[in-house]
Amino acid sequence: MRVLVLLGPPGAGKGTQAESFARSRGIPRISTGDVLRQVARAGAEADRKARALMDAGHLVDDDTVIGIVRERLAAADAARGFVLDGFPRTLVQAEALDLLLDDREPLVIVDIEVPDETLAQRLRGRLVCQGCGTPATVGMQACGKCGGTLAPRTDDEFAVVQQRLKVYAAQSRPIVEYYRRRPTFRSVDGDQPQEAVAADIAAAVASVVWGRQ
Numbered sequence: 001m002r003v004l005v006l007l008g009p010p011g012a013g014k015g016t017q018a019e020s021f022a023r024s025r026g027i028p029r030i031s032t033g034d035v036l037r038q039v040a041r042a043g044a045e046a047d048r049k050a051r052a053l054m055d056a057g058h059l060v061d062d063d064t065v066i067g068i069v070r071e072r073l074a075a076a077d078a079a080r081g082f083v084l085d086g087f088p089r090t091l092v093q094a095e096a097l098d099l100l101l102d103d104r105e106p107l108v109i110v111d112i113e114v115p116d117e118t119l120a121q122r123l124r125g126r127l128v129c130q131g132c133g134t135p136a137t138v139g140m141q142a143c144g145k146c147g148g149t150l151a152p153r154t155d156d157e158f159a160v161v162q163q164r165l166k167v168y169a170a171q172s173r174p175i176v177e178y179y180r181r182r183p184t185f186r187s188v189d190g191d192q193p194q195e196a197v198a199a200d201i202a203a204a205v206a207s208v209v210w211g212r213q
């Protein structure tokens with residue numbers, strides 16, 4: 001049972017890379033952002049609050065997000081392993097994850113590094129599926145997974161993007177330091193074509209696994 005955590009700022013390509021890695025290994029991609037967008041559409045009062053935070057580029061509170069992950073990890077399809085995309089995003093979440101996975105193999109953590117200028121540029125142009133939240137790649141007319149309609153994310157407007165990058169630097173960047181000293185931590189250069197990043201992630205994961213054998 002293997003758990004891969006993909007770290008990286010908004011726009012680093014976590015969603016796309018998590019999706020392709022998970023598909024190639026036959027394990028689920030667990031994205032807290034996707035789950036939050038789905039429940040927000042369902043429309044309960046607490047969920048609308050979460051939606052407002054997301055649309056403004058802020059983080060949703062730790063308890064809500066940790067609850068989502070706890071529930072999702074208990075599902076049968078997560079028993080063989082999974083890829084976490086967008087979680088953890090705070091130190092509190094990182095510590096909670098360690099407790100949740102206490103009896104499993106050590107986490108493999110891959111940090112996707114991308115310079116700020118590249119991120120802002122990428123975030124302005126990206127599209128996601130309105131049905132299942134899967135990110136689209138350049139030139140796609142419909143979702144590659146479910147055929148759904150593609151549209152920009154509401155939190156990809158310029159001001160919100162700046163806010164999300166700020167939140168990342170303040171709240172999520174410290175997680176990289178939390179994990180960096182672990183023997184199962186790797187970083188990859190995310191400022192290259194998607195296929196090259198995917199190859200580097202696969203190599204990073206393989207090096208961790210081989211390193212432990």
Ligand code: AMP
Pocket residue numbers: 010031032033034036053054055057058059060061062065085086087088089090093155164
């Ligand atoms: P993402 O799709 O991963 O970029 O997430 C979109 C938005 O959902 C974020 O900007 C946050 O508002 C919220 N969100 C997703 N994951 C988390 C998390 N682990 N902790 C707090 N908020 C989250």
